Amino acid sequence: MATTKRTVEVALSTTGLDSRGRPQRVPLVTDQSGNLVPVTASPALEPELEGDHMLINIGPQHPATHGVLRLVLELDGETVVRCIPHIGYLHCGFEKIGEYRQYNQIIPWTDREDYLNSPGNNVAFALGAERLFGIEITERCKVLRVMAMELSRLISHCVWLGTFCIDIGAFTPFLWIFQQRERVYTMLESWIGARLTTSLTRVGGMAADIPDGWTDDLENFVRTFPKVLAECDAMLTKNAIWVGRTVGLGAMSSAEAVNYGLSGPMLRASGVAYDVRKDFPYLDYETYDFDIAVGQAGDVYDRYLVRLEEMRQSIRILEQALKRLPDGPVNVDDHRVILPPKSKATSDMESMIHHFKQVMEGPRPPVGEAYVAVESPKGEKGYYMVSDGTSKPVRWRIRPPSFVNLAAIPKMVEGHLLSDVIAINASIDIVMGEIDR
Amino acid sequence: MSATFIPIVAGHAEGVDAAAPVTPKNVPHHGGPANPSAQALMEKFGSAVHRVDVVWGETTVIVERARVNEIVRWLHDEPSQQYDFCADVTAVEFRDLELPIEVVWHLRSLPYRRFLRLKALIPKGQPLAVPSVWDIHKSVDWMERECYDMFGITFTGHPDLRRILMWEQYKEGFPLRKDFPLRGRFSRSEQLRQALSQNPEAKYSMQELSIADAFEDLPRDMRQRLSAGEKVGE
Amino acid sequence: MGLSPRPETSRVTVDPQSQESWVTTRLDFLVNWGRANSLWPMPFGTACCAIEFMASAASKFDLARFGMERMSFSPRQADVLICAGRVPFKLAPVIRRIWQQMPQPKWCISMGACASSGGMFDNYAVVQGIDTIIPVDVYVPGCPPRPEGLMYGIMMLQEKVKKERMADTSLRNEMEPDPNSQLYISPRLIDELSEPFGNSINQTRSGL
Secondary structure, eight states: OOOOOOOOOOOOSOTTBOTTSOBOOOOEEEOTTSOEEEOOOOOOOOSSOSSOOEEEEEOSSOGGGSSSOEEEEEEETTEEEEEEEEOOTTOOOHHHHHTTSOHHHHHHHHHTTSTTSHHHHHHHHHHHHHHHHTOOOOHHHHHHHHHHHHHHHHHHHHHHHHHHHHHHTOOHHHHHHHHHHHHHHHHHHHHHSOSSOOOOEETTEESSOOOTTHHHHHHHHHHHHHHHHHHHHHHHTTOHHHHHHHTTSSOOOHHHHHHTTOOTHHHHHTTEEOOHHHHSOOTTGGGSOOOOOOOSSOSHHHHHHHHHHHHHHHHHHHHHHHHHOOOSOSSOOOTTTSOOOHHHHHHOHHHHHHHHHHHHTOOOOOSEEEEEEEEETTEEEEEEEEEOSSSSOSEEEEEOHHHHHHTTHHHHHTTSBHHHHHHHHHHHOOOHHHHHO | OGGGOOOEETTOSTTOOSSOOOOOOSOOSBOSOOOHHHHHHHHHHGGGEEEEEEETTEEEEEEOGGGHHHHHHHHHHOTTTOOOEEEEEEEEOOSSTTSOEEEEEEEEETTTTEEEEEEEEEOTTSOOEEEOOTTTOTTHHHHHHHHHHHHOOEEETOTTOOOSSSOTTOOSOOTTSTTSOTTOSSOHHHHHHHHHTSOGGGGSOHHHHHHHTOGGGSOHHHHHHHHTTOOOOO | OOOOOOOSSOOOOOOGGGOOOHHHHHHHHHHHHHHHTTOOEEEEEOSHHHHHHHHHHSTTTOGGGGTOOOOOOSGGGOSEEEEESOOBGGGHHHHHHHHHHSOSSOEEEEESHHHHHOTTOOSTTBOSOGGGTSOOSEEEOSSSOOHHHHHHHHHHHHHHHHTOOTTOGGGGOOOOOOTTTOOSSOHHHHHHHTOOOGGGGGGOOOOO
16 A cells, blocks of 8 residues: 655744744834834735625624624625724623712722722722822831732733633633632632622721731742743743734824823833823832833734733832831721721720711712822723712712723724734723723 | 834923822822913913812813813823823713713823813703814723713714613613612613613614625515614614 | 411322333433533623633633533533623623523523622613523522632532433423513513612612
C-alpha cells in the first residue's frame, strides 16, 4: 500500500508580528494639524458586488455581549457598515430607588450597579456622601479605602481579562486568573463577610475594621499575584493569534477619545494620560507613587496592554498602602452619622438619643450638592448627589463610565469585520448593570 | 516611532500651577475659591449668566436656558478655557414641586484641570426643552437620550432623541419625575402583560428594517401597522 | 387561617392498573440517571449572579463535576435554564422566548433573590420573580448565592430529575400562555405574588 508524505509549512510569523517576534504597532501618521493619529483601518468594501446589505442581530442573550447588550449590525459581506446598539435590558431603576433610601441604605445598591467593582463603588459613594455632610475621614480609613479600591480594580480587571480571553478564543488564562480572583474574594469575605456584594463602607467610615492577620494575607497576595500576571503576559502579549486579533482594531485618536467622553483605560490607550487619581485626586492618592499606563494607538491591543500595566501599578499602590497603614480609629467621631457603640447606647442617655435619631430618621446633610468622581476600573465614575436637607437625597445620579464608553462603539466598529466586533466590544469592558442601572 | 510619541497629559496648558493637584481637605459648605471660568463667563456673556454659586468647593454657574449651546461652545473653543471633556448631563427635579427643574452639565477642562457645573433652570409650566450640545461634545449622545427617557426633557438639536432605557412603547411616563410612583403607575400584572404582549419580532426600528430590505418579508399585519405609521422598535 | 379538620377515616386506595411494571421503573432509573448527570445549562446571566455563576464554572468550584461543563449558549441544545440575575420588564419577552425555544425535557433554576422574587428591586422596572413568566423548578436564595449555594440547588434539581417517571406524561406538557394577555397565571395571582412585603412597605416615601 502506497503512502504519501506531505510536508506542511506552518507560517509562524503572522501579520501581527515582526521578524523578531515582537508585535507590530499600528503606524501613525500626521494629520493636517500635525497631530499624530493612527492609520484608520481601511474598510475593505468590495466595489458594489451583487447582493444587498445584511442585517445581523447580536443579543440580548449572547455569550459575547457580556450581559444583555443588543447590537444590530448592517453588514456588507463581512464588513460592518453600521452598528446600532440597543441597551436598557437591565434597567432596574437604581436612581429612582435612591430617592427613597437614606444615605447609608443606598450603599447596598452601589454594590449591584457595577458588580465587578463593588468595593470601589462603596468607597466612591461614601466619598460623595461625606462631601455632602462635610466630614473628614480618619487616616486609617483612608488607607483601608485605598486598599479596597485597588483590590476591586484588580478583580475587575481579572474578570475583564478572563472574559476577553474567552471571547477571543483562549480559555486557559480565564482559569488562571479566576483562581487569583477567588483569593481576593476570600480576603474580602474575611474582612466584610461577603464575596461579591460587599457594602464595605459607611458614611464616615467603614462597616468593619480588617480582622487580625488580614494584612499578612494581603502581603502574600501582593507577593504572588504578579507571577500569575507575568504568566498571562507571557502567554498572550506576543502570541501571534492574540496580536493578530487585536492590533489595529477599533482605534480612536486622542482628540476623538476626549470628544466622545471616553475615560479610564479606553482614554489612556488613546494617548491621553488622564487619570482621576492624578488629576483630581481623592483619598490622598497624590502621596502614592505610581505611574499611569498610556497607550499610543488606541486600539484593542493597547487597551489590553494598558489594563495589564494598571494591574501592576495597583500592586505597587497596595504595597505602599500596606507599609503606611496607621493605627487608630476607623470611623469618625461624629454623632450625626456614626452609630454609638451598642454598650454606650444602652447605658448613656445621650448616645441612646443619637442612636434612635440615626436609626429612625437617618443622618441629614445640609442643603447642597456634590459631584465626586473616582477612577473606577472602567473609567471616571461619578456620583452626583443633591440634598434638600432631608435624610434622603433628592437625586442620586450615577455617571457610568462604561455607558459613555459604549456609546462610542458605532464609531469604533465601523469598517471592521464581524468577528472583530466581538473583540472591540470586549475591549470596552462593559458591565450592563452599570450601563442600564 | 515610539520616540516621537508624546502622551497628552492633563494640566498641560500654559499658566497652570505646576504643582501636582492634591486631595481637597476641609472643603467649606459655601464660599471658597471659585473657578476662574465663572468670572470669564460673566464677563463674556453678561446677563446670560444668572448666578454663580460655590457649594462644597464646586463652582456652579446658572445660565440662561436658550444660550446653553453657545456657552458650552465658547467654553470648548476658547483657548483660555478648553472645556473639552463633558463628563455628565443630567437633570434634577425637587420634591418641592414649585421649584424649577434643573438640567445639569458637568464639564471638565483637561488642559487646565478645572471642573465646572453648568445649570439651566426650567420653571414649572414651561415646555421641557433645552438646546442640545451634541454638536460640540459627542459624549452627550446617550446621556441626553437617557435624560429624555427618564425626565421627558427634549434636547433640541439632538439627531436621534429616542427612548434608550425603557422601550419605545412604554406607556407609564417618565420614571424619574417626582409624580411617578416608585412601583410604576400600573399594577404588576398589567405591567407584565404589556411587556409580554410586545411582539418579539417587532423589535427592529424602521431604520433597521430598511437596511435589511426586510420589509417585504414581514407578516402582513406588521407591514400594515408599519405603513400606518406605528413606531416599532425599542 | 386555622387548621383544617382532620379527616375522620384515613383510607389508602390501591389501583392495580396504575402500577408500573418492573421494566419501566428500571428504565426510568437508567434514563433519569443519565439525564441528571449530564444536564447542559443555558446560562441566562444578566447581573451580579452571573459573576458568581462564572466563579462556579471556573477552576476552584468546577461545575464540570456535575456533568455541567458544557455551557450551552444556544437554548436549542440546553436542558436547564439558569436565570442568574434580575429580570426587568424589558427582558421579560426575551426570557419567555428563550424558554419556549428549549426542547423538552427542560428545567429552570432561578438563581438569586432578584430572579426569584424581585429581591431588593421593588420598583417600576423589575419583574417580581420570574415564576410569573416561566415555570421554575429550583429557587436558589442569596444575593448573590455563593457557588456552594448554586451547587446545592443543582443537586436538588438532580434529585428532582431522578424522581421523574416516564409514565407521567404531564411532566412534559408545554405551558400555554393565555393568547390575549400572554400571561400563564391569572393577573390577580400575579398582583398578589408581587405585593410589597416586609420592610419594603415602609420605604415608599421619598424625603423625610
